[in-house]
Amino acid sequence: MPDYSRLVKAYDIRGEVPSQLNTGIAAKAGALFVRLTGADRIVIARDMRATSPALAAAFAAGANAAGADVIDAGLGSTDYLYYCSGSLDLPGVMITASHNPARDNGIKLCRAGAAPIGEDTGLAEIRAWLEHDDIPAPAPVPGTTVRRDLLAQYAAHLNSLVDLGGIRRLKVAADAGNGMAGHTVPAVFAGLPLDLVPLYFELDGTFPHHEANPLDPANLRDLQDLVRRSGADIGLAFDGDADRCFFIDETGEPVSPSAIVGLVAARELARNPGSAIIHNVITSAAAVEIIREHGGTPVRSRVGHSFMKAQMAEHQAVFGGEHSGHYYFRDFWRADTGMLTALHVLAALGEQDRPLSELVAGYSRYAASGEINSRVTDIAGTLDAVEAAYRDRDGITTDRLDGLTVAFADGRWFNLRPSNTEPLLRLNVEAPDGSSLAPLRDEVLDVIRRPAAEPAAG
Known part of the structure; x- marks a missing residue:
């Protein structure tokens, strides 16, 4: 059975x-x-x-x-x-x-x-x-x-939500990873002022070139190389079913998804002043600051599309973003769409003259560890041990909205949450700069991995 x-x-x-x-x-x-x-x-x-x-x-x-x-x-x-x-x-x-x-x-x-x-x-x-x-x-x-x-209607609907008609012409390198973006990108980009440089657009479910998972930096290398070789203004990396999109700047460097949350939130708030914007617990504090600076109301959510979409509905939010590369839009039935996010970023880039690296610099304010996985035998016990190590220190707040989040008065914070499918704890750390991030990261990992825990790759 x-x-x-x-x-x-x-x-x-x-x-x-x-x-x-x-x-x-x-x-x-x-x-x-x-x-x-x-x-x-x-x-x-x-x-x-x-x-x-x-x-x-x-x-x-x-x-x-x-x-x-x-x-x-x-x-x-x-x-x-x-x-x-x-x-x-x-x-x-x-x-x-x-x-x-x-x-x-x-x-x-x-x-x-x-x-x-x-x-x-x-x-x-x-x-x-x-x-x-x-x-x-x-x-x-x-x-x-x-x-x-309904592909033509899908493309027309997306293009009705973001106007790219007046932007400067952009060279766009896109890696479909042999996934469904190879089918949808040409339909959506047809007729736009974009010179498309396609990579792995052949539909092939065996993924002969690399996994269609842009979260793994190894799967971005071919696109990074293509951006540099072709002189592209931007690189787009889609996952296998193309509901997520990751971005590469003109120098070949990845753009933080949290910076994209801030950028798109600012655009949506310009059209919908005062609206709520949903962000998950591992989104950078910079995105939260940017939402407030543009007159929006940031609403914190657990990680995952069902939680994000529920919060979108409850707060009538115009936009929601996750650091994992999922972006949700009220005008798209509160669903996540990598393609609509790509159109927003292309419009923001093409409406001004700066390169993407300079455009997103204003949305990236802090140093981040990226996600670090640890394999543990006792998920709940390890979370309790980490909380106990920090909760009584001065100037620290903790919460259990999604795993454990610990915030410091000096702007440092970390989130530790369980995987849905494996005996893993996922750690994300953010700090004002790299010199203050590294000691905190190492200190938390030391608590997580004592002695009943073992490190996991990733």
Whole structure:
């Protein structure tokens, strides 16, 4: 029997194909999705992995058997699926494993209007139904599946949200990582004042050049080299399902995602004065300062799209950003979209004459450690030990909104939070400068890794 406790995760259904996820499970998930949403019509899209067509067809067949009609929107990015769900006001399904290795695949689900479905909003029920093999009986009249390509409408909608018509012409190097940006970028950029220098735009779910995960610096090197060689004004690095975008400046150096949060927040606040902006617990303090300086209200959130989207809705926020490269927009059904973020950054760059490195310098104020992972045997006990080591010191505040955050009166802070899927603690440290960051980083790691803990790569 499949181990559904490992297959159905916090935000999606994801595992190795066919040992963990197969067409039989996908068909059951399709029927259960119809039960969960009560929908009589859904929309489905898929990425370029070799196993995606069969899984998409099986999911659609399961939904049809449960009585729902299916719109097959074909190949697309995850934010393309969110567009389909939002514009059609239908529950949506994306077949993708994002940046995971080629052997994996997955199923992302949302309700009508791209509203997220996570563990607390439906996935736990689907897991329980699968574990008990509680699958709906076939409907008296099965649904049908029809093909409908909405790529042109998706591109037009994004371009309606950001005007690039008056910018200076830019040379843009983009690395699709053989993922879905190779399909969506040409459609969105067509007709814009951009000279595109494509890298790895061939759709290939085996990822022959590098993993489609821009969070790993090793996967940015080819794009960094291309930016330097081609004289590009900017580099864009997309993950496998293209819902995240990372940025490289004209010198070939990565731009902090927190700087992008500040930059886009400033643009959105210029159009929507006084609005709330959501940021997660590991976003730089600089972004929070910039939100306030531009008249916005910063709202702190746990890491993860279900938490970010819930906060977006609760506070009617115009924008939300995570240091992991996920960016959320009220005008895009509060969903995350790397492509719309790219358009905002391109507009900001092209509307003035400075290079990207100078443009983002004003949004990057502090030194950051990056994420450091430690493998531990007792997650809760280690968090308690770290909190105990700091909470009684003068001028220190602690909170447990997401893991443990410890803030110092001199502007230093760190966050330590558990991984959703592995026995890891993830540490992020920020300080006014490198000389004050390094000692704090090393001190916290020493507490984390005593003696029942062992270091993990990354």
